[in-house]
Amino acid sequence: MGDIVEMLDITKDFPGIRANDRVSVRVRKGSIHALLGENGAGKSTLMSILFGLYQPDSGRILVRGREVNISDPNVANALGIGMVHQHFKLVHNFTVTENIILGLEPRRGLVLDTAKAAARVAELSKLYGLDVDPNAKIEDISVSMQQRVEILKMLYRNAEILIFDEPTAVLTPQEIHELMAIMRRLTAEGKTILLITHKLKEIKAVADTCTVLRRGKLVGTVPVADASEAGLAQMMVGREVNFSVSKTKAQAGAVKLSIRDLCVRNAKGLLGVKHLSLDVRAGEIVGLCGIDGNGQSELIQAITGLVPVESGTILVGDRDISKLPVKARLDAGLGHIPEDRHRFGLVLDFRLDENMVFHRFQSRPFSRYGILNPVEISRYADRLISEFDVRSGEGVATPARSMSGGNQQKAIVAREIDRSPAVFVIAQPTRGLDVGAIEYIHQRIVEERDKGKAILLCSLELDEIMDVSDRIAVIYGGEIVGVVNADETEENELGLLMSGSLRKAE
Numbered sequence: 001m002g003d004i005v006e007m008l009d010i011t012k013d014f015p016g017i018r019a020n021d022r023v024s025v026r027v028r029k030g031s032i033h034a035l036l037g038e039n040g041a042g043k044s045t046l047m048s049i050l051f052g053l054y055q056p057d058s059g060r061i062l063v064r065g066r067e068v069n070i071s072d073p074n075v076a077n078a079l080g081i082g083m084v085h086q087h088f089k090l091v092h093n094f095t096v097t098e099n100i101i102l103g104l105e106p107r108r109g110l111v112l113d114t115a116k117a118a119a120r121v122a123e124l125s126k127l128y129g130l131d132v133d134p135n136a137k138i139e140d141i142s143v144s145m146q147q148r149v150e151i152l153k154m155l156y157r158n159a160e161i162l163i164f165d166e167p168t169a170v171l172t173p174q175e176i177h178e179l180m181a182i183m184r185r186l187t188a189e190g191k192t193i194l195l196i197t198h199k200l201k202e203i204k205a206v207a208d209t210c211t212v213l214r215r216g217k218l219v220g221t222v223p224v225a226d227a228s229e230a231g232l233a234q235m236m237v238g239r240e241v242n243f244s245v246s247k248t249k250a251q252a253g254a255v256k257l258s259i260r261d262l263c264v265r266n267a268k269g270l271l272g273v274k275h276l277s278l279d280v281r282a283g284e285i286v287g288l289c290g291i292d293g294n295g296q297s298e299l300i301q302a303i304t305g306l307v308p309v310e311s312g313t314i315l316v317g318d319r320d321i322s323k324l325p326v327k328a329r330l331d332a333g334l335g336h337i338p339e340d341r342h343r344f345g346l347v348l349d350f351r352l353d354e355n356m357v358f359h360r361f362q363s364r365p366f367s368r369y370g371i372l373n374p375v376e377i378s379r380y381a382d383r384l385i386s387e388f389d390v391r392s393g394e395g396v397a398t399p400a401r402s403m404s405g406g407n408q409q410k411a412i413v414a415r416e417i418d419r420s421p422a423v424f425v426i427a428q429p430t431r432g433l434d435v436g437a438i439e440y441i442h443q444r445i446v447e448e449r450d451k452g453k454a455i456l457l458c459s460l461e462l463d464e465i466m467d468v469s470d471r472i473a474v475i476y477g478g479e480i481v482g483v484v485n486a487d488e489t490e491e492n493e494l495g496l497l498m499s500g501s502l503r504k505a506e
């Protein structure tokens with residue numbers, strides 16, 4: 001079979017970075033072609049070029065053997081290329097059908113016939129097994145259904161080349177399986193799929209071919225049947241990767257963090273956390289797992305003092321910290337790696353060393369009698385940045401703003417681990433980090449556990465939760481719907497808990 005898309009020697013520069021460096025990809029018609037690479041490898045850029053959102057600085061694109069100039073997404077649409085973005089672009093108070101026909105010009109002299117459009121949507125939905133109700137309002141349907149609406153939007157426009165940018169990031173394991181089945185039906189009907197992902201399992205499960213990018217460059221293209229997960233990981237990272245977090249069985253001691261009957265209001269004023277109780281013991285890692293938006297942010301922010309508690313208690317040791325200001329909670333033995341490192345983790349206008357002593361600059365040796373000691377501060381920061389391999393252009397004097405996200409995150413992790421709190425609340429510790437840094441941070445978290453720290457780990461990455469935790473608490477609709485031992489559960493059970501279809505007492 002011929003190649004439906006050929007991207008040849010594509011180069012794209014952004015200020016200060018070559019996002020794509022002479023990358024070539026050839027995609028066979030009717031295949032599922034994965035694009036694999038770490039954060040920032042240039043995957044989205046390459047696909048945005050194919051979809052006409054960016055123009056390449058050099059290189060050629062052939063679609064169905066003909067050279068094309070995809071100057072904007074309308075040209076891409078006309079060529080039969082569609083894209084489902086990481087963040088959906090749907091109007092929430094419109095129906096499915098209204099969203100799908102939005103932006104399509106009614107033919108001259110005809111009014112757009114919504115009923116006819118709805119019938120076509122229903123037909124497409126049936127053909128590909130999408131199970132979407134054409135008349136449902138977007139605000140009333142799940143994220144996974146919204147994604148299917150985006151798929152229908154492409155199909156309605158007769159797209160034949162479908163680009164998915166990290167489509168499984170927002171889905172439960174069950175929904176991921178369903179999406180894969182949908183992808184297979186799409187290719188069975190002759191569609192071609194380009195799938196961006198950094199998840200090796202998904203590639204093994206569904207893709208025919210995989211192209212690997214690293215730092216903007218093409219590493220290679222391989223048939224998936226011949227590639228192992230370890231082999232793909234090595235191509236992605238450039239060295240051998242140790243997947244499994246090495247740890248011994250937890251030696252859990254006394255309860256160090258105890259949350260009792262906690263209620264917290266969310267930004268809409270509703271109860272985002274409802275009568276939630278959870279214990280974390282010394283020497284164990286409890287993973288908090290759930291689909292984004294089920295109360296985990298409110299819970300973490302309530303524990304760390306970023307939002308007020310409506311009712312209930314939060315004990316660190318035997319002290320109720322639920323009404324204390326942030327600083328007093330830290331002094332009571334709480335450590336926090338925040339999910340939003342910009343809002344709560346670093347002061348971007350401060351230097352790296354200033355950020356490293358952020359909670360402690362008022363105490364010795366960093367200051368005496370109210371006078372800062374810059375030598376001690378830099379010496380301390382120097383030690384941490386070399387120990388945690390934080391890379392910054394100008395060493396400790398680098399402004400936090402000019403560091404990459406991964407290095408900002410490492411700096412926060414270094415600072416919080418070094419404070420050595422008894423209770424550690426860690427949210428999304430590896431988001432945006434490369435595999436090497438992830439390995440390192442996971443190992444450090446386990447080391448903290450082995451020193452007897454009580455750790456609550458909140459992550460949207462199910463693999464991270466399963467690999468690092470000793471026990472897993474699943475949150476759904478602001479409640480803990482199950483607590484399971486990490487070595488006695490599997491993805492399927494967690495997925496059922498996460499979607500609210502199963503409840504399991506401890």
Ligand SMILES: Nc1ncnc2c1ncn2[C@@H]1O[C@H](COP(=O)(O)OP(=O)(O)O)[C@@H](O)[C@H]1O
Binds near residue numbers: 018
């Ligand atoms: N619009 C943009 N402006 C400037 N830099 C960008 C832009 N889009 C992406 N980049 C940079 O280009 C590189 C590749 O990014 P991207 O294609 O998004 O990677 P991936 O999708 O593989 O994570 C990154 O360093 C990113 O910061």
Ligand SMILES: [Mg+2]
Binds near residue numbers: 043044045
């Ligand atoms: Mg991307």
